[in-house]
Amino acid sequence: MSVPMGQPVAEVPAWGSDGESMEPSAARLGTRWMRPLEIAGAGLVAAITLLLLAGVTSRYLFTLPVTWMDEAVSIAFIWLAMIGAIIAVHRNEHLRLTLFAEKLPPRAREFVHAFALVAVAAVLLALIEPALSYAQEEWFIRTPALDIPNAFRVGALAFGFVGMLVLVLFYARRSVSFQALAVAAVVAMAVAGTCWLMSPQLAQLGTFNILIFLVGFVAVCLAAGVPIAFCFAVGAVSYLAFSTHIPLQVVVGRMDEGMSSLVLVSVPIFVLLGCVLDHTGMGKAIINFLASLIGHVKAGMSYVLLGSLFIVSGISGSKVSDMATVAPALFPEMKRRGHKPGEMVALLATGAAMADTVPPSIVLIVLGAVAGVSIAGLFNAGFVVAGVLLVALVALARWKARHEDMRGAVRSPLRVVGRLLLVAAPALVLPFLIRSAVGEGVATATEVSSVAVAYALLIGQLMYGGIGVRKFYDMLVDTAALSGAVLLVLGAASAMAWAITQSGVVQQLSVFLTTLPGGAIAFMAVSILVFLLLGCLLEGLPAVLLLAPIMFPIAKKLGINDVQYAMVIVCAMNVGLMVPPIGVGFFIACRIGDARPDDVVRAIWPYLAALLVGVIVIAAVPWLSTVAL
Template sequence: MFNAINKFPLAAIPFFILAGNIMETGGISRRLVEFAKSLVGGVQGGLPMTCVLTCMIFAAVSGSSVATTFAIGTILIPALIKHGYPTTWAAALQATSAELGVIIPPSIPMILYGVSAEVSIGELFIAGFGPGILIGLALMAFVWVYCRIKGWGKNDGDGRLGVGKATWQAGWALLMPVIILGGIYGGVFTPTEASAVAVFYALVVGLLIYREIKLADLAIILRKSVLSSAVIMFIIANAGLFAFLITRAGVPDAIGHWLEDVLKTPAYFLLGVNAALFLIGMFIETSAAIIVLAPILAPVAMHFGIDPVHFGLIMVVNLALGMITPPFGVNLFAACTVARISLDRMIKDLIPFVLVILACLMVITYVPGLSLGLRDLVYAR
């Protein structure tokens, strides 16, 4: 169990969680919302599109979907309800949009996959941009069409700031993903070191520039971050023990040989794995599923000639669906908490969003260039 968590890249997890909580308290997330609203809020359905775009930007520094749900949802779910959107639909939109928090880098599940499958975390991060942007654009297109059909959001542009003013006010917040991602791909620091830089930058901006964090708030932020980090580390430790036991029992090899015998081609293999991961993600927490399954499935994928980075993106996107599907979707519970509704009330509104993500998953699965094109360009492959 100790060996499972005694890995340097895993140190990024508590730091990214802490950075997300600091951003939520320090006014950074609110300024990102105003910036996104200035860009897309002027059209019919602009407020739901603002939700998606803000989650895309916030994802570039948080690495966590739950942190994204609370940081953005506490601002936008009440705003959506105020503008006449159904509470259940607003919660479903926020839960789905927050899934981008683990797809657009930096991403905690990508770190876990990289450690478990021994794949470059930097390559996973850069490969995540294509799928993340695809899903974000697909969600914005869907809500734009859906709102026009329903007649919602005709006054969403009321009270929005101009692009110039919103950009100026959010300047320090927008600089954060530039520093983090630019530092990683510029070779200034590793993804793990970037997580510490994210905390430092968010703290400086929240305390000294925006001045919305008081010293008394730090204890609350730290407590929340420690609890979230402890839960994830406990899952990793126990999943590591489980992985050790099944490896000693020869289960991964048996599963690998069975998959090779039954699923003869890469296309069938990917289809079968996607179906299995979708079901598994409904009942097993994403982090635990990745730690247990990545060492089993990644070698089989490589046997079929599938790039391990591409396969990692497929796993992350698919298992992230488990965060917005009953009965154990953590994003659903987070969004329901913010919206103050029960889970069963939002299931009907959630179905179209899940179908959009599934359609994007099929594109990501069978168009590897979407994930690997930028990776190959940056790493000159």
């Protein structure tokens, strides 16, 4: 399986170990060293949120734009990304594939874990000097509004690489035997030395180097459990270092560009919004209201589960948060009515996949930034597209519930429904507030995230019990770590996508795909299959980052609407995300629903088929994606 972003550290084995904890002295030293960084990360999340909120308030209420605000946010954001990435290394929260390494015998597994650590250390070591040179060159470039050297911003990259390298070396020495580490280092040096000696010959291979470095090396690192961000970095660095004369400083520059878009600033803020939703109970209020409204009908609890995921997703933007909010509230009553655990978790998993296009979807925000698609357009289309998938799942759930035991199911009195609606109303308003603010141009997708957090904190404090200071600090640190993990993947994928583009293979791929028999229809079918597969292996975000810059220009050549194509590939990836036995979301849902994967495997296929039918309908009917534009 893949280790999900944001999964609690206690549930994830440390790199280079078989799940055992580090020795106490090492853990204490690491924690003491990390505390100042955690405080800095939490402070940066809070500062960015407040700056964005102040900016939209000043512009919208007082018609007084603050010119230096974007620059201040941009500087804070890149530092948040790199400090968060360091925290994520410390917590082992970087997304990685562990399916293959976990199946190895203990001795081989230890070597593979050691190799993963060596690979991460090697690529970080290779990037430090180019990052320092990049910062040195940027010293002579001054920012327009603040009039300070840009090196103050890009210096975060070198700081992040050094910090992550120190941690990786620190944990490698304490979690893997010296013998395994030495063997892994020798193997890595032998591979690098061979590639360096053969670099003149490799330079003559042209696009074949893509298969060697950007496919072969990346695939080996993925199978070894190297975090996905570092897999992409290994591919880009090795390709440039061994088969071209392009300096590695270009990789650093592309990573900077990939992580610096102001649109992406909304990612950590929406992550924070999901944390606020979880801890204030706003999601639980929505679930209670829906259960009182339709819970008494046949398949009612399935409808409540799907409806809750649809609405809650519009607040949190996180599938993990959605499932963790909905499952504990609904599963006990569903079990009482005769639902089997496998069926419940299958519906939970596919329901979360269905709702991923409901704003504020982090994948849609990143996709809009990477592919240059209107985020307001994606948000508007996301509601309709999710509705199509919702109808497919509702129809299947109703058919499966034809023998449901309804004894004891009682319609809630109107006064109870009214009272629960009153409690849930402030939470129900939030997704529509987000969509309206972006759609009407009141605030950008970046700014509306800060407005949503302020609204959720205020309503949560007044109506849902509020959040303590210590808990809020922990939420800020969690947000920094998860954001760092996400943004590092984005930066590394941007560098790898640039390398693929420069190789010329994109032009060849474009000619092949645009001349397929069937034209746009064939291209759409191929896209669905490709993103289904990548959704299984890489999780949605890395797949989007890697392929969006390549596939969207081809889709445009074939006359496919950008927003429709975005909806199709995101939905296809979400189906792949839940496909056993390697889909990331499948295992997350099993863990949250406390069900055996073997039971869920047998139950999930009809739901995946229903989702796939919905994806085909969305691909075949462009109007569904464009009607709300």
